[in-house]
Amino acid sequence: MSLINKLEDEIKGIWTIDTHEHIYPFNTIIKKNPTIFEILEGSYVSWIVPMPKKGDYEELSRRLKRVRGSAFLKSCIKAIHDIYGVDIRDLSPYSLMLASKKINEAYKNKEWQREVLRRARIKKCILDPYWNIWIEKYDKELFVLALRINMFLFGYNTEARDHNGNSPYDLAKKLGYAINNFDDYLDFIDKVFQRAKERGFVCLKSALAYDRALYFEEVSEEEARRIFGKSENELSQKEKMKFGDFIMHYILSKAEEYSFPIQIHTGLAIIEGSNPMNLVNLFRKYPDVKFILFHGGYPWTSEIAALLLSFPNVYADLCWLPIISPTVASRLLRELIEITGGSRIMWGGDCWVVEGAYGALLTMKQILIKVLAEYIEERFLTLSDVISIAESILRLNAEELFNLKY
Numbered sequence: 463m464s465l466i467n468k469l470e471d472e473i474k475g476i477w478t479i480d481t482h483e484h485i486y487p488f489n490t491i492i493k494k495n496p497t498i499f500e501i502l503e504g505s506y507v508s509w510i511v512p513m514p515k516k517g518d519y520e521e522l523s524r525r526l527k528r529v530r531g532s533a534f535l536k537s538c539i540k541a542i543h544d545i546y547g548v549d550i551r552d553l554s555p556y557s558l559m560l561a562s563k564k565i566n567e568a569y570k571n572k573e574w575q576r577e578v579l580r581r582a583r584i585k586k587c588i589l590d591p592y593w594n595i596w597i598e599k600y601d602k603e604l605f606v607l608a609l610r611i612n613m614f615l616f617g618y619n620t621e622a623r624d625h626n627g628n629s630p631y632d633l634a635k636k637l638g639y640a641i642n643n644f645d646d647y648l649d650f651i652d653k654v655f656q657r658a659k660e661r662g663f664v665c666l667k668s669a670l671a672y673d674r675a676l677y678f679e680e681v682s683e684e685e686a687r688r689i690f691g692k693s694e695n696e697l698s699q700k701e702k703m704k705f706g707d708f709i710m711h712y713i714l715s716k717a718e719e720y721s722f723p724i725q726i727h728t729g730l731a732i733i734e735g736s737n738p739m740n741l742v743n744l745f746r747k748y749p750d751v752k753f754i755l756f757h758g759g760y761p762w763t764s765e766i767a768a769l770l771l772s773f774p775n776v777y778a779d780l781c782w783l784p785i786i787s788p789t790v791a792s793r794l795l796r797e798l799i800e801i802t803g804g805s806r807i808m809w810g811g812d813c814w815v816v817e818g819a820y821g822a823l824l825t826m827k828q829i830l831i832k833v834l835a836e837y838i839e840e841r842f843l844t845l846s847d848v849i850s851i852a853e854s855i856l857r858l859n860a861e862e863l864f865n866l867k868y
C-alpha cells in the first residue's frame with residue numbers, strides 16, 4: 463500500500479466532531495416531503511442558482527448545468543452518490559428524478575438522519591437552532607447545543623428583531639421572566655446563560671455579521687441605560703448600534719463568568735463589516751474568553767491565520783469554507799497548520815440537511831488528504847505526524863475546547 467493510500471484510509475476512518483450545523487429536526491424535514499430539491503436547498507446550491515418549482519426536473523436540470531463547476535453542487539453530487547447510490551453527475555432530469563425517489567423513500571426510516579451521520583463518521587454535531595434558540599425537542603444523541611446571542615443586542619425595545627425575526631422579549635415570556643427596566647434586562651440575560659449552562663449548552667454563537675458590522679465599541683452603562691426602552695421612532699441608528707455594542711461586551715463578560723466559548727460568524731454576510739480584524743479589541747479585552755472564528759473569515763483568510771498567531775484565545779473553525787471554495791480552504795489550512803502546528807483548528811458542515819453535512823465532510827477530508835500528502839512529499843512532516851494532525855482538526859481540538867463528554 464502506498465503512503466498516500468494509507469493516509470487516505472486513515473483519514474476516511476476518523477470519527478469527527480462537527481462543530482456547526484443547522485440540521486432540521488426530523489419532523490420538520492419530513493413535512494417538506496424531501497426530494498433532491500430540499501437537499502440542494504439545504505446545502506447552499508440554491509444560493510447560487512434559484513430553484514425552479516418543486517417537481518420541474520427539466521428546468522432544474524437546465525439550471526444546474528449552468529453552474530456545474532460550483533463547489534456546493536459538487537459536494538452534493540458526491541454525497542448523493544455515496545448515500546443513495548445514484549450518480550447525478552450528468553445532471554439529467556432522469557437522474558435527478560431518480561435521486562428524489564431514493565431520498566423520499568429513505569426518509570420513511572425515522573432513524574435516517576442518524577444513519578447518514580453515522581455513515582459519515584460524525585460523532586456529534588453542535589446545533590445552532592436559530593429558529594428556536596431554546597429548543598427542547600432534538601436528537602440528544604446526535605446534537606449538543608450552541609446558544610444564539612443575536613437577539614439580545616436588539617433588546618432596546620420590544621418591537622426590534624434580529625435578522626431571523628427573534629426578540630429577547632419572546633424568550634423572556636417563554637421562560638417566565640418579567641422585564642420592566644434595564645436592570646431586569648441585564649439580569650434576564652444572566653439568567654438565560656445560567657440556565658443554558660445547566661441545560662448543557664456548550665457555547666455561544668454569534669451570527670451578528672448578518673445584522674451589523676463586527677466592530678463593538680466600548681459604551682458606558684449610563685448610555686445604554688438611557689437608550690433602553692425608547693420606541694423605534696425615538697431611536698437613531700447610532701443609538702441602536704451603541705446599545706448592541708454595550709450588550710456584546712456584557713455578553714462577553716458573562717461568557718467569561720460561565721466559561722462559554724463563543725463561535726463567531728466572520729467574513730461574507732454583510733460583507734463591508736464582516737472582516738474579523740474588527741474583533742481585535744474584544745480578543746484583547748477578554749483574554750479568558752475563547753473566540754472561535756468561523757468560515758476562515760473569507761475573504762480575509764490570512765487575517766484569521768495571523769489572529770491565531772497573535773492571540774492564544776482565538777481559534778479557527780473552517781466550517782462552510784471547504785464547500786465555498788476547496789482552493790481557499792486548502793490554502794488557509796496550510797497557513798493554519800504551519801502557524802498553530804495543528805492545534806486550535808476545527809471543522810463544521812453548516813448545512814440544513816444531513817446529506818449536506820455528509821458532502822461537506824467528504825470535501826473537508828479530501829482537502830486534508832491533499833494538503834497532508836503534500837507535507838509528506840515535501841518531507842515537512844511524516845505519515846504519523848499528519849495522521850495526528852488530522853485527528854486533532856477533525857475531532858480532538860473540538861472535544862477539548864467544548865469539553866465534550868459522552
Ligand SMILES: [Zn+2]
Pocket residue numbers: 482483484590812
Ligand atoms: Zn451557520
